[in-house]
Amino acid sequence: MPRHATPPAPSDSVLKVSTLMFTRFLLHVFDARARRWAGGLAICALASLPVAASTKAADRPLGGIAAIVNEQLISIRDVTARLGLMRLDNQAATSARGQRRMAQRALTELIEEEIKLQEAKRLAMKVSSTDLTKAWQTIAQNNQLSVEDLRRKMADQNVDPATLTRRLRAEILWSRAVARKYLRLVQITDTEIDEAVALDEAARNEPRDRLSEIVLRRDRAKSLENLRRRAEELQRLLRDGASFADLARQYSEAPSAKAGGAVGWIPRGRLPALLETAVADLKIGEVSASLETPLGIQLLRLDDRQTDAAVNPLNDRVTLAQVFVPVSADTETAQATAEATAQRVTAVATSCADLRRLAKEINSPASPDLGTMAIGDLAPKLRQQVLPLAVNTPTAPITLPNGFMVLMVCAREAAAPPKPDRERIRARLREERLSAYARQYLIDLRQVATVDRRL
Known part of the structure; x- marks a missing residue:
């Protein structure tokens, strides 16, 4: 096996970027999966759980071996545990052939992880318990669960937490290894950002x-x-x-x-x-x-x-006026009287000036001017009424717990397409380029690795 020269230690900026890459990776992968997993994401906080150490082939009986990667053993038990994680990820096979394919995919994933872990060990890289704790706290929060709830959900599904610990540890270390080796080679120019902005705007429209x-x-x-x-x-x-x-x-x-x-x-x-x-x-x-x-x-x-064009109408800004008609007593008569007054406002008002005058005439206790805001900032019930409303057109009376409301749009400003965030585009291009380097990095390591696949 060829010897590798140890790259120089990464600067603080390299470590910050590599940590950011990993965080984005986790949020992208696990947030997307969380939306698909029936019953919620069953992942636990693994910082406090032990990680099963790689075991040399000579230390384990041959009957339970699924693969050997550079003398490190991957057992049938490891593959079974990873299949449990895949089932949790809604990847249950529907046929015997599908089950075999899933087992092979699980083994491939474990082999690649072992290669990544071995490379990180060669580079003397480690993952702290703080790194894992923060990552799992973020995942729990994004799935609206506590860390304890995530742990219970994983236990309920009989998923071995060690297999997920292994996956996360490998990805953290791998992102740092890629950053150390290639980040200095990735320089995104202003011209490249200009080209990406032009492509994004063309696609948006x-x-x-x-x-x-x-x-x-x-x-x-x-x-x-x-x-x-x-x-x-x-x-x-x-x-x-x-x-x-x-x-x-x-x-x-x-x-x-x-x-x-x-x-x-x-x-x-x-x-x-x-x-x-x-x-x-x-x-x-x-x-x-x-x-x-x-x-x-x-x-x-x-x-x-x-x-x-991909412009969200909920971002339109509207200037609103209102007439609020309170219900004076908790009786059907008072309710009917207030509703009739609100209906008269809807029938008579043809401008926001009319609405303000009517509010004064009926002695409405609420100010007629609501100010200017994005439609998306309104309560859902009001948003549905305002979204299709033309300027100077009143809504039908809107029932509230303590009365009726009539709204009118006095002015509307259409939302402009969002301005390109050049720093976000720079980060995206950098991550795309690093991902390409990472794929080639793994291919190179795989080619020089000794892999005995037995499953």
């Missing part, structure tokens, strides 16, 4: 589709007929109500498989003609027919569609 995919790759070991049969089976499972994301994780052979097949937003006209035509005919939530391409067979699902 043109029609686009948010897609997910399942890709069955064609190779020498798989005939096209076999791929067609598998695609037909997937279509049948989808018709029977199976989750597209679960099937993508189990069967798709594209990089998007780990994200449940999610590809993201694709501007119109950027796909090959066959796929573009298929997507154009889909409604949101529908899945395409099986599409044969040079890559193999693809199934596409339309998750969302944008047909015009």
